[in-house]
Amino acid sequence: MQVRRLRGRAAIATLVATGALAATGASVAQAAPKLLAPGNGKVIAKGSDPVFKVHDSSSAAAQHKVWITISKTKARDKTGQLKYKSGSGGGDFSDMKKVKGGGWTYKPHKYDFPGWYLATPGKYYWQAFEINCEASTTCHIYSSIRTFTVR
Numbered sequence: 661m662q663v664r665r666l667r668g669r670a671a672i673a674t675l676v677a678t679g680a681l682a683a684t685g686a687s688v689a690q691a692a693p694k695l696l697a698p699g700n701g702k703v704i705a706k707g708s709d710p711v712f713k714v715h716d717s718s719s720a721a722a723q724h725k726v727w728i729t730i731s732k733t734k735a736r737d738k739t740g741q742l743k744y745k746s747g748s749g750g751g752d753f754s755d756m757k758k759v760k761g762g763g764w765t766y767k768p769h770k771y772d773f774p775g776w777y778l779a780t781p782g783k784y785y786w787q788a789f790e791i792n793c794e795a796s797t798t799c800h801i802y803s804s805i806r807t808f809t810v811r
Contacts, residue, residue, distance in 0.1 A: 691718045691795065693726050693764070693788040693803040700806040706781055709770060714803065717762025720792035726756045726764040730777060730786045734805060739798040742787045742805065750777050756788070764788070783809050 693716040704710050716726050731742040732750030744751030756764035772779045785805050793799040 691716075691720070691790075691792070692801050693721070693790055695786070695788060695803050695806050696763075698806075698808045700808075702808045704778070704808050704810050706810055707770075707772065707779060709767065710778070710808075712756070712766040712768075712786065714756060714764040714766075714788045715762050716764060716788070716790055718790060718792070720795070720801070721762075721764070721790040722758070724791035725758070726788050726790050727754070728756055728766045728786060728788050729753050730768075730784055732777065732782065732784060734785045734807075739800060740802045741789065741800065742785055750775060750780065750782070750784070752777065778810060781810050783807055 693714045696713040696715055698704060698710055698712065712728055712730075714726055714728070729742040729744050730752040731744040733743060735743045737743055742751075744753055752768055754766055754768075756766045759765055768778060770778070774780060777784050785807055787805045788803040789800045791799055792801050795801055
């Protein structure tokens with residue numbers, strides 16, 4: 661009888677541990693950066709000074725920063741990051757600046773050469789990510805993807 665009780669307790673302990681791991685995985689999935697501004701489909705005036713805003717209060721973001729990718733295409737690489745070509749290719753990639761309360765901002769350079777996305781009308785895609793090797797084999801936790809249009 662003693663052995664049966666121990667086996668039963670071991671099975672319960674295994675179930676509890678499995679549930680704890682599943683809960684941890686769920687909280688990691690919720691830890692992806694949340695895109696705030698510009699809103700999805702927002703129109704940005706050509707030559708303007710938009711500020712991209714993201715919320716991510718995770719410890720991974722605080723330790724490794726939040727990064728932003730802006731692209732002319734919605735194509736992603738094998739890890740899920742937007743593909744971009746800097747400069748005349750119509751994209752941008754940078755780290756973001758930490759602000760209060762888990763906020764992160766990015767104010768792009770104000771270039772006016774043809775091909776720079778803020779000087780070239782068209783539809784663009786943006787995404788943010790944090791670096792967290794404990795939560796992902798690619799070490800990146802990606803946000804959703806939003807669009808904006810430069811006119």
